[in-house]
Amino acid sequence: MNQTTAVILARRPDRTFVADDLSLGTIDLPELAAGQALVRNQYMSLDPSTRGRMDPGEKQYTTNFTIGGPLDGSAVGVVVESSSPKLPVGATVRHRLGWREYAVVDDAAATLCDISVAPATAWLSSLGQTGFTAYAGLLPVGRLQPGQTVLVSGAGGAVGSMAGQFARLLGAGRVIGSAGGAEKCAWLRDDCGFDVVINYRDGDFAAELPGAAPDGIDLFFDNVGGWQFAAALQNMAINGRVSMCGAISNFGTQEQPSTACLIEAVLRRITIQGFIVRDYEDLRPEFEQRVIGWLASGELVDRATIVEGIANAGAGLAGLLSGANVGKALVRLSE
Amino acid sequence: MNQTTAVILARRPDRTFVADDLSLGTIDLPELAAGQALVRNQYMSLDPSTRGRMDPGEKQYTTNFTIGGPLDGSAVGVVVESSSPKLPVGATVRHRLGWREYAVVDDAAATLCDISVAPATAWLSSLGQTGFTAYAGLLPVGRLQPGQTVLVSGAGGAVGSMAGQFARLLGAGRVIGSAGGAEKCAWLRDDCGFDVVINYRDGDFAAELPGAAPDGIDLFFDNVGGWQFAAALQNMAINGRVSMCGAISNFGTQEQPSTACLIEAVLRRITIQGFIVRDYEDLRPEFEQRVIGWLASGELVDRATIVEGIANAGAGLAGLLSGANVGKALVRLSE
Numbered sequence: 330m331n332q333t334t335a336v337i338l339a340r341r342p343d344r345t346f347v348a349d350d351l352s353l354g355t356i357d358l359p360e361l362a363a364g365q366a367l368v369r370n371q372y373m374s375l376d377p378s379t380r381g382r383m384d385p386g387e388k389q390y391t392t393n394f395t396i397g398g399p400l401d402g403s404a405v406g407v408v409v410e411s412s413s414p415k416l417p418v419g420a421t422v423r424h425r426l427g428w429r430e431y432a433v434v435d436d437a438a439a440t441l442c443d444i445s446v447a448p449a450t451a452w453l454s455s456l457g458q459t460g461f462t463a464y465a466g467l468l469p470v471g472r473l474q475p476g477q478t479v480l481v482s483g484a485g486g487a488v489g490s491m492a493g494q495f496a497r498l499l500g501a502g503r504v505i506g507s508a509g510g511a512e513k514c515a516w517l518r519d520d521c522g523f524d525v526v527i528n529y530r531d532g533d534f535a536a537e538l539p540g541a542a543p544d545g546i547d548l549f550f551d552n553v554g555g556w557q558f559a560a561a562l563q564n565m566a567i568n569g570r571v572s573m574c575g576a577i578s579n580f581g582t583q584e585q586p587s588t589a590c591l592i593e594a595v596l597r598r599i600t601i602q603g604f605i606v607r608d609y610e611d612l613r614p615e616f617e618q619r620v621i622g623w624l625a626s627g628e629l630v631d632r633a634t635i636v637e638g639i640a641n642a643g644a645g646l647a648g649l650l651s652g653a654n655v656g657k658a659l660v661r662l663s664e
Numbered sequence: 665m666n667q668t669t670a671v672i673l674a675r676r677p678d679r680t681f682v683a684d685d686l687s688l689g690t691i692d693l694p695e696l697a698a699g700q701a702l703v704r705n706q707y708m709s710l711d712p713s714t715r716g717r718m719d720p721g722e723k724q725y726t727t728n729f730t731i732g733g734p735l736d737g738s739a740v741g742v743v744v745e746s747s748s749p750k751l752p753v754g755a756t757v758r759h760r761l762g763w764r765e766y767a768v769v770d771d772a773a774a775t776l777c778d779i780s781v782a783p784a785t786a787w788l789s790s791l792g793q794t795g796f797t798a799y800a801g802l803l804p805v806g807r808l809q810p811g812q813t814v815l816v817s818g819a820g821g822a823v824g825s826m827a828g829q830f831a832r833l834l835g836a837g838r839v840i841g842s843a844g845g846a847e848k849c850a851w852l853r854d855d856c857g858f859d860v861v862i863n864y865r866d867g868d869f870a871a872e873l874p875g876a877a878p879d880g881i882d883l884f885f886d887n888v889g890g891w892q893f894a895a896a897l898q899n900m901a902i903n904g905r906v907s908m909c910g911a912i913s914n915f916g917t918q919e920q921p922s923t924a925c926l927i928e929a930v931l932r933r934i935t936i937q938g939f940i941v942r943d944y945e946d947l948r949p950e951f952e953q954r955v956i957g958w959l960a961s962g963e964l965v966d967r968a969t970i971v972e973g974i975a976n977a978g979a980g981l982a983g984l985l986s987g988a989n990v991g992k993a994l995v996r997l998s999e
Contacts, residue, residue: 389902389931558923567724576927585922588893589914594938596724601936603929 331358335399335429336642338383345581346380346650348643356399356429364436366416370406372635373427373642374453375649375658376487377552377577390605400428403458404662405442405449416441423452430639430662446621447631454657455491455620455631458606463491463550464616465609466572467499470602471548475500478542480561482506483552485513486649487657488574490521492550494629497522501548505541507534507557509652516655520630535560545569554578559590565597573603580650632656666693670734670764671977673718680916681715681985683978691734691764699771701751705741707970708762708977709788710984710993711822712887712912725940735763738793739997740777740784751776758787765974765997781956782966789992790826790955790966793941798826798885799951800944801907802834805937806883810835813877815896817841818887820848821984822992823909825856827885829964832857833954836883840876842869842892844987851990855965870895880904889913894925900932908938915985967991 337354361367379402382393394400404427408420413436416422424439426432442452454460466488467473479496483489484506493504506523508514514526525541527534538560545566551558554576561571578585594601623629634654636645642660649658672689696702714737717728729735739762743755748771751757759774761767777787789795801823802808814831818824819841828839841858843849849861860876862869873895880901886893889911896906913920929936958964969989971980977995984993 390933554923554926558926573926573930575930576924579924579927585924587920588889588923588925589911589920590923591889591893591908591936591938592911592914594936595908595910595940597938598725598940598943599938601926601929603926603932603934605930605933608933 331360332356333358333429333431334639336639337399338394338396340396341385342380342383346383346647348647350383351400351643351646353640354399358431358433361410361412361433364413365433366408366413366422366436366439367410368406368422368424368426368432368434368439369409370404370427370430370432370662371421371664372405372450372453373660373662374403374457374459375636375642375646375654375660376402376458377575377580377650379646380580380650390607401425402427403453404432405452406432406662421449421452423457428639428642447624450633450635450657450659451624451631453659454487454633455624455629456617459487459657460491460495460620461609461613461616462488462574462606463495465604465606465612466550466574467492467495467548469609469612470604471550471570471572473499473501473548476502477547478503478505478544478566479548479550480505480507480538480542480546481550481552482557482561483577484508484517484523484526485510485652485655486552487654489550489552490517490630490632490656493517493523494521496548496550498623498628503542505546507553513655516632529557535563538564548572550574552577555583555585559586562590562593562597562599565593565599568598569600571599571601573601577650633659636660638662666695667691668693668764668766669974671974672734673729673731675731676720677715677718681718681982683982685718686735686978688975689734693766693768696745696747696768699748700768701743701748701757701771701774702745703741703757703759703761703767703769703774704744705739705762705765705767705997706756706999707740707785707788708995708997709738709792709794710971710977710981710989710995711737712910712915712985714981715915715985725942736760737762738788739767740787741767741997756784756787758792763974763977782959785968785970785992785994786959786966788994789822789968790959790964791952794822794992795826795830795955796944796948796951797823797909797941798830799955800941800947801885801909801939802827802830802883804944804947805939806885806905806907808834808836808883811837812882813838813840813879813901814883814885815840815842815873815877815881816885816887817892817896818912819843819852819858819861820845820987820990821887822989824885824887825852825965825967825991828852828858829856831883831885833958833963838877840881842888848990851967864892870898873899883907885909887912890918890920894921897925897928897932897934900928900934903933904935906934906936908936912985968994971995973997
């Protein structure tokens with residue numbers, strides 16, 4: 330094995346990403362050096378941040394993709410050859426070289442996944458960066474206290490559905506979500522235990538929010554930005570906090586509200602904090618312990634929308650960016 | 665004395681405030697009750713927040729003015745009659761009933777000003793809410809550390825000129841200001857000790873800022889909002905902080921940037937915190953002690969633009985909102 334099929338950046342997207350911005354190609358795999366293993370990828374994660382990395386601008390905390398070069402991202406797979414005692418053949422491992430069918434990974438950059446406590450897919454979802462992002466945004470960033478009112482935008486997505494459920498499990502008094510479409514809203518209410526879900530596509534989010542949060546929002550976990558962000562600021566409690574996880578509404582061509590809405594941050598003494606999950610790595614053990622417990626007790630719903638095969642990865646990402654997924658979005662690369 | 669001349673809200677401004685939105689009128693003064701004093705106002709403070717209180721919208725932390733009713737705001741004056749042992753005749757006191765020539769004040773809502781350590785005007789400026797706002801925005805909110813790079817927008821104004829000078833006196837490594845017009849810029853550089861001042865009216869603020877802050881901005885003390893806010897976000901250091909004091913650019917009819925700029929808060933892990941100075945009252949003793957020391961040593965410049973007479977108060981406020989003042993804006997009501 331010295332080559333593998335991989336997803337290549339064919340061209341930089343013209344604002345709205347389309348699957349044709351990517352192509353399939355063949356890339357070389359290096360010979361295994363000491364401390365490396367060859368992994369057959371089983372699942373890879375589709376993430377909104379991948380879209381940003383296709384642009385040329387400075388990203389501060391990560392690298393941009395090169396035109397003609399392969400994408401990368403979180404994946405789990407099975408070790409099929411190994412030169413590392415830490416990564417035995419047959420083990421399931423998580424690493425950062427997805428968007429290809431096989432990968433040569435360094436043992437320092439891979440972690441073993443215990444599939445006796447949770448399936449491989451969960452190690453990319455509730456137990457992966459997805460869940461950990463929700464956890465960091467609620468606790469160290471958002472300083473959630475029991476009894477507080479939490480709003481999660483983009484709640485039907487991977488991070489949002491975890492953020493709302495974690496908030497409930499951590500004792501929030503009221504969990505409000507926004508999502509696009511009746512199916513997601515019903516799932517969040519009926520299966521994930523959200524108290525109120527607003528369908529931002531059908532109704533008037535800004536008009537419905539005051540009724541959903543009559544005592545004000547203590548913590549707003551924002552994945553969306555834009556008009557939902559502006560409306561949320563108008564409904565924050567005094568001294569409320571905004572955990573800014575992302576702003577998926579920026580990726581498209583939607584008109585955006587003006588920064589004039591930020592005067593509410595002064596009037597209501599709001600703290601808005603952007604965060605990157607990698608800054609909170611010291612919390613991972615307590616995070617994993619809690620999530621494994623919630624999965625075992627059945628209190629946490631970990632649902633994935635799974636696209637089949639590497640050839641459909643680009644279409645899957647386009648779907649993610651347009652809100653087509655419910656829960657975590659994954660690509661199955663092999664059994 | 666049972667009546668006084670006062671400034672009345674004649675009508676709510678149509679976006680841009682004009683002096684004719686106010687009128688002069690006569691209001692009744694109550695008989696002195698126990699614990700009250702009659703004060704002849706000497707100086708009153710002109711503040712951007714007065715503009716917001718003329719609108720009908722909810723302000724969260726203060727009250728709006730009523731059409732036909734008097735304005736109010738910070739003032740200092742001399743006690744001319746007293747029914748309170750705490751407010752002796754002849755004392756200089758600070759209170760919240762400006763925008764009128766005489767006021768009946770409660771002793772619980774008035775503080776004695778020691779004019780042997782600083783003139784009456786300074787008790788509305790460097791030693792008043794103006795200076796205290798700068799102090800709160802730098803320390804408890806902005807968590808300024810020695811050696812850090814600080815940007816102050818609206819630096820030629822009352823709070824901004826204090827924020828930049830306090831930052832320098834508290835050990836900032838580099839103090840950058842933005843101001844409108846060559847005179848303010850020269851004053852900030854030559855007299856107030858700013859390291860770099862950008863004239864946002866003459867040049868391209870967004871283009872000049874990277875050169876002014878080559879290592880990134882650790883703390884942005886924002887009085888302006890809008891395009892300067894958006895440009896500053898693009899030049900923040902990782903883990904930088906924004907103390908949002910106000911957004912005077914919102915008051916006019918200027919076009920505003922979109923919230924899409926806030927993605928920088930995620931990428932750079934920025935914390936944006938709006939604040940109201942009244943939440944930090946426990947710091948007032950240490951604040952006053954420090955500022956009295958800086959004034960005594962001559963290290964702090966406290967400059968005021970003074971408008972003469974209550975009839976000119978509205979014109980003075982219009983001037984403040986258009987950036988005509990250098991330093992603190994005051995109205996002299998009597999000797």
